[in-house]
Amino acid sequence: MGGEGEGKEGIGSGRQNYRVAIVGNPNCGKTTLFNELTGARQKVGNWPGVTIEKKTGFLNINHNIRAEIIDLPGIYSLSAYSLDERIARDYLLKEKPDAIINIVDASNLERNLFLTTQLLELEIPMVIALNLMDAAEKKNLKIDVDILSSHLHLPVVPVVALKGQGVEATVEAVKEVILGRWHKKNAMVTFGADGEKKLADVQELLKESATRLKLPLRWLAVKLFEGDKEYELLLENKELRDRINEYKEKVVKIVGEDTETIIADYRYGFISGLVKEAVKVTADIRITLSEKIDAVIASRILGIPFFALVIFLMFKISIDFSQPGIDYIDSLFASLIDLINNVLVNLHAPAWISIILVNGVIGGTGTVITFVVPIALVFFFLSFLEDIGYLSRGAFVMDRLMHWMGLPGKAFIPLILGFGCNVPGILATRVMEDEKDRLITILINPFMSCGARLPVYIMIAGAVFAQNVGTVVFSLYAIGIAMAIIVGLVFRKTILKGPSTPFVMELPPYRLPTLKGILMHTWENVWSFIKRAGTLIVAIILLLVIIGYLPVGVTPNSKDSVLGKIGTAIAPVFKPQGFADWKASVALFTGIFAKEAVVGTMAALYGVEEKNSSGNPETKSINGKDTLKERIARDFTPLSAYSFLLFILLYSPCVATMGAIAKEAGLKWAIFSVLFNITVAYIISMAVFQIGTLIQKLL
């Protein structure tokens, strides 16, 4: 009977809710199948105690069976080395889901089945979703699903997640196993007559421990045989540990290999036998389409130019395409503000209400919504590059450079994510094993110019550098990257000395992404931006509007207001940088709360002042955007504007980023990061402005 596994406790209790975990290698189509199974009913959160994303969703199998689907991190094995692997392993063994859907890439069976052979030992009912059947067909592989099924003793369902094929059959198979209608016990890889005898002895020794730790006996024995660090620590009995080690040493002496290799060898041996039987190669293709593409875009000559082109296009398109959207939303909010102002005037509402409501709440919301367009485009691009498989090529092409900075290729992803927002960028350093590598990647992340800084560049560069906005913005991104490299190197050579970690990374074949998958990923990021940053921004703008209005009676946002006094006090500090203007100082001050607040602040300071100086606050001809641009252009020279932009690029990370750094590296490093970055920004802006002024004088 298949009912002995501990994962089946749900049957007897008559429970209607089941938990089903999705497990598979990275890039096997996990996300795609997860989306197909759960539709839009998803919840994104974190694994307890760590910041790795946890996605869950619901699937109604029939009207009285509901399954909660848990998406586990993509992993190659169940060792205890990486955090992702530990999360997956802990979930499977401690939470004991009712079933596992093991997604296996049919076009890459051998390597994917390695994980499967480990999952079999967990004694949890399991279904294999043999995904990417179309890709396997293209490789001229003919896979006999029945042979796989009969050898593994598991239901095996051919799936093309991309087209939704086989999804229903997967659900059906899951239903069969959770209801206990699959009457076969999981197959196990055996480790040779001699090995099995030794393993049986070890299992005998471990019986009590396995019960106490609630772990499957064979699994525990195999893992301890491999020398699994985590489980060794769980055995409190030193004598037991020594006896297991004796067994290990005996085997090592006989075979002449370490136990880890022997076990992996048996697993792959089992897989090779299975694949030989189940898979027919109908025609030999030596070079796949992916390889042909890589021969061009990852080649020695074109690799770097192509990568630079991709990144350049990404930002060029994100900026230029979002401009009409931003303008449209701007004008929409301008008319909304006019409309509400009119209503309020007709109602004879007091002035402070219109200031708080119109300038603060509605103006602030409008500001947040204008960011959504460029940020969505950036994330759209990133998701596309990730799904199609190019991000790993980026890591391949750029690794030497990363290595030269003393960082592993893995650092490339958190840094690239930093372009969207430094907060997920910093959180993504969780995939890095080495503490020093991680710390450096965290500390240089704020130099990667995040999406929130983009609207600031667009507003100021748009006002001052009419024709060259794209180029100016690109140069800022480039300088940010250069600073990250330099600072990373300096840290590696000074405060964070140490060797870097191994770099072993799969280059998955290129795959056509789905629009749905990309859009869902984009939306998740945009939504979390609105939720996390949006409320903060509106709150800050509201606060600014209020302190700009106080003390009662002053001209709002004038030099005499509380806000103006703060700005006036800070301003002289920025004389060497060329923007010793109180409005710029206020904007920098608020920018620490959230980089995008610079836009709101400047809009408030320049926009409202225009209305006041015209002496007629109700004049409808004032188009907020144009006058704003003109006024900004009047206050800045191209040189001082560039110096200001550089300062914004480099200075203190925003509050949310500080929080992320404090969470991942400790408060000490967050404070360090703030002070260090402000110093760097101060020096660089000063150098650029002073040298620029000198050159202008000489010409």
Next chain:
Amino acid sequence: MKISMDQLLPGEKATVLQIYAAGDLRQKLLAMGLLPGVEIELIRVAPLGDPLDFKLRDFHLSMRRSEARNIIVERNNHHGWRGRRKRRHWKWQTKL
């Protein structure tokens, strides 16, 4: 002749003999199926000379020279350049 894996030229195939790596790296290589006896091919070198793109068990794995140095292999064909030309030839054939 035994050489370390980083000494292969693009297009050369070899059989893995020994892995002198420990801990994290060793475990990762084993999970990827890089075991004694498996055949690997060096496909290309990254633009800046490192890392390397290897093919084994029908998938691509990239690693740095410093990691590849820990893996001892034996060449399957002794003519790296000829091997490479053969690959080129194949490319055209599959295209036609």
